[in-house]
Amino acid sequence: MSASPATHREWEQTRLALRRAWLDYLGEGEPRLGDAEYAALLERVRALEEKHPTWRDWDSPATRVEAPDREPFPLRRHGAPMRSLSKLYTVDELREWETSLLRLRPGGKAPEYVCELKFDGLAISIRYEKGKLAGAVTRGDGVTGEDVTRNIKTIRTLPYRIPEPLDLEVTGEVYYTLQAFDAVNAERDAQGEPLFKNPRNAAAGTLRMLDTSEVRQRQLDLFIYGLAMGEEPRTPFGHTSHLATLKWLGELGFPISPEVRACRTLGDVVRYYEGWMGKRARLPYQIDGVVVKVDSLPLHETLGATSKSPRWAAALKFEAEEVSTLLRGVEIGVGRTGVLTPIALLEPVELAGTTVSRATLHNFDQIERLGLKIGDTVTLVKGGEIIPKITGVVLEARKGARLKTITPPKQCPSCGSTPQHTEGEVDYLCVNPRCPAQAAERIRHFVSRHAMDIESLGPVLIEQLLAKGLVESYADLYRLKLEDLTALERMARKSSENVLNAIEASKQCTLPRFLFGMGIHQVGERTAQVLARRFKSLAALRQASVEDLADVNEIGDITAQSIHAFFRDRQQLALIEQCLKAGVTPTFEEVRSGSQPLAGKTAVITGTLSEPRPVWKERLERAGATVTGSVSKRTDFLLVGESPGSKLDAAREHGVKVLNEAEMTALLKAK
Numbered sequence: 063m064s065a066s067p068a069t070h071r072e073w074e075q076t077r078l079a080l081r082r083a084w085l086d087y088l089g090e091g092e093p094r095l096g097d098a099e100y101a102a103l104l105e106r107v108r109a110l111e112e113k114h115p116t117w118r119d120w121d122s123p124a125t126r127v128e129a130p131d132r133e134p135f136p137l138r139r140h141g142a143p144m145r146s147l148s149k150l151y152t153v154d155e156l157r158e159w160e161t162s163l164l165r166l167r168p169g170g171k172a173p174e175y176v177c178e179l180k181f182d183g184l185a186i187s188i189r190y191e192k193g194k195l196a197g198a199v200t201r202g203d204g205v206t207g208e209d210v211t212r213n214i215k216t217i218r219t220l221p222y223r224i225p226e227p228l229d230l231e232v233t234g235e236v237y238y239t240l241q242a243f244d245a246v247n248a249e250r251d252a253q254g255e256p257l258f259k260n261p262r263n264a265a266a267g268t269l270r271m272l273d274t275s276e277v278r279q280r281q282l283d284l285f286i287y288g289l290a291m292g293e294e295p296r297t298p299f300g301h302t303s304h305l306a307t308l309k310w311l312g313e314l315g316f317p318i319s320p321e322v323r324a325c326r327t328l329g330d331v332v333r334y335y336e337g338w339m340g341k342r343a344r345l346p347y348q349i350d351g352v353v354v355k356v357d358s359l360p361l362h363e364t365l366g367a368t369s370k371s372p373r374w375a376a377a378l379k380f381e382a383e384e385v386s387t388l389l390r391g392v393e394i395g396v397g398r399t400g401v402l403t404p405i406a407l408l409e410p411v412e413l414a415g416t417t418v419s420r421a422t423l424h425n426f427d428q429i430e431r432l433g434l435k436i437g438d439t440v441t442l443v444k445g446g447e448i449i450p451k452i453t454g455v456v457l458e459a460r461k462g463a464r465l466k467t468i469t470p471p472k473q474c475p476s477c478g479s480t481p482q483h484t485e486g487e488v489d490y491l492c493v494n495p496r497c498p499a500q501a502a503e504r505i506r507h508f509v510s511r512h513a514m515d516i517e518s519l520g521p522v523l524i525e526q527l528l529a530k531g532l533v534e535s536y537a538d539l540y541r542l543k544l545e546d547l548t549a550l551e552r553m554a555r556k557s558s559e560n561v562l563n564a565i566e567a568s569k570q571c572t573l574p575r576f577l578f579g580m581g582i583h584q585v586g587e588r589t590a591q592v593l594a595r596r597f598k599s600l601a602a603l604r605q606a607s608v609e610d611l612a613d614v615n616e617i618g619d620i621t622a623q624s625i626h627a628f629f630r631d632r633q634q635l636a637l638i639e640q641c642l643k644a645g646v647t648p649t650f651e652e653v654r655s656g657s658q659p660l661a662g663k664t665a666v667i668t669g670t671l672s673e674p675r676p677v678w679k680e681r682l683e684r685a686g687a688t689v690t691g692s693v694s695k696r697t698d699f700l701l702v703g704e705s706p707g708s709k710l711d712a713a714r715e716h717g718v719k720v721l722n723e724a725e726m727t728a729l730l731k732a733k
């Protein structure tokens with residue numbers, strides 16, 4: 063059957079979108095597409111390839127063996143969030159890190175550390191109940207992961223049973239040795255299947271295989287590097303040192319890396335890091351750095367964590383791999399604040415396990431600094447893993463190359479308006495308030511995970527909604543009706559309902575999330591938190607003067623002015639009103655100082671609650687409780703929602719008080 067070039071292009075682009083989403087998913091980055099969108103795109107590729115079978119090849123996302131069947135394993139929420147490590151790249155950065163620790167611990171002396179290797183695999187959390195292996199969940203997005211218990215059980219070094227009948231949850235890394243990785247790829251090659259790019263992707267792919275007997279034949283491996291818990295001064299088993307905890311886990315039979323070392327000073331840490339830089343190639347598996355952890359658990363509690371990572375540990379990464387490739391062109395991206403960002407279009411090149419064809423150039427000053435021209439051969443590294451960064455020009459490659467100067471944009475690529483540029487500043491700005499690209503970015507930000515968390519509303523759907531004029535701003539999301547969505551191309555009834563439900567659920571949000579989602583200049587997640595804590599309600603924040611704002615600890619003059627101006631902007635106020643009228647209720651609950659009804663208590667949450675779990679966690683913590691991931695005899699309360707898990711049994715067994723939401727609410731109100 064002959065097909066129009068447009069159809070062929072659509073097929074190609076859809077495949078590419080799926081591939082990107084898939085790579086992100088395997089790499090455990092931000093999911094690029096909502097589940098509904100992903101399914102719809104996959105369906106589209108399948109349909110096109112049915113019609114045009116000659117287009118189909120081994121690389122088709124519709125036929126690839128490991129094309130993610132999105133939910134082959136049940137999703138489970140982690141008891142305690144699985145955070146990631148902040149990354150350091152140089153010894154100087156390591157020193158700064160220690161200085162920042164000392165600042166948080168005034169008068170204290172430098173802590174002692176434990177150093178470990180940073181295994182390049184996949185994080186996993188494994189639960190034991192009464193000493194028996196009970197479940198294993200991948201990190202996923204840190205809050206929810208996939209229950210891959212049956213596949214984890216194939217790992218030979220993992221004990222099924224530990225010598226004591228304990229309830230505990232350990233965390234660790236699943237990985238392939240290089241030898242096992244080669245064997246897997248040799249097998250795939252023989253079967254004509256596409257090869258895994260690196261051991262990490264292979265481990266991720268294997269863990270998610272539906273056929274467990276297949277997984278068993280492969281040789282996945284595992285290191286345990288800790289107990290799953292928050293920042294608590296001691297483990298439920300009484301340890302107050304990380305190293306002692308690891309030793310104890312080793313005695314229980316868990317596979318602990320033999321390369322763990324106590325480092326009494328930062329100098330010892332540097333020696334460990336530099337030592338492994340030279341020796342890493344001798345290891346039978348891949349590492350991408352070392353991990354430094356403060357040894358004292360009470361100090362973990364003092365130092366605490368940000369929403370992303372603990373302050374008591376950091377990854378010290380090895381220098382990134384560098385490759386070179388051709389700069390084919392420059393495209394202009396439009397951010398949610400109107401900043402026009404140059405994006406390099408590159409001859410696709412392999413870098414640290416993924417194919418890179420685009421990289422941000424940040425701004426036009428950067429282009430000038432690097433002296434970049436289109437047609438140049440450029441060097442590229444992966445800074446911070448996900449986003450590739452252009453580091454320089456290979457001047458020797460210029461001979462004979464046809465070069466083209468890169469000039470700042472004369473118009474916004476989305477709306478065509480003339481960009482504004484202030485002499486002495488770096489940015490070129492699209493100042494058209496109705497620019498469609500900005501609108502799309504603003505809505506993407508509003509629905510993003512750390513803002514209103516409307517995950518089923520992915521970028522493709524947002525584009526469609528904007529293109530059809532169904533929404534112009536985030537506030538319009540609350541006006542959408544089922545017919546609006548089902549009328550869109552490739553939106554089935556079920557997916558449309560899911561989207562609407564997610565939008566509805568987002569109405570019960572916390573004030574910091576709403577503030578962050580609105581996209582006030584200079585207001586990130588942290589500032590949104592600080593503002594909520596100080597002003598407690600949107601109404602109060604709206605009234606605040608520049609002085610009131612600048613008075614708040616952590617908020618500078620520029621941010622204060624930006625917030626003040628935001629709440630004097632008619633258009634912004636109209637959007638806020640529209641949201642509030644639609645029923646969005648941003649709430650913030652205060653700690654009633656001096657009357658923390660749960661002070662010193664330990665609570666665990668299980669089952670589905672009427673509000674998201676992080677909301678409950680925050681509430682319990684504000685009431686003075688420590689919220690942990692698993693029930694032990696030290697737990698004081700178990701908060702149960704619908705269809706509770708095994709934690710309920712554990713609570714009954716330990717005689718832990720079990721409360722439903724209403725009872726907990728009553729308790730929180732008690733003086």
Ligand code: IVH
Nearest residue numbers: 145146147178179180181184185235287353
């Ligand atoms: S400790 C709060 N120790 O690195 C996080 N992580 O971004 C505690 N990793 O996905 C993690 N080796 O899977 C820790 N020895 C080690 C590690 C390690 C590798 C991974 C981990 C996580 C990522 C951190």
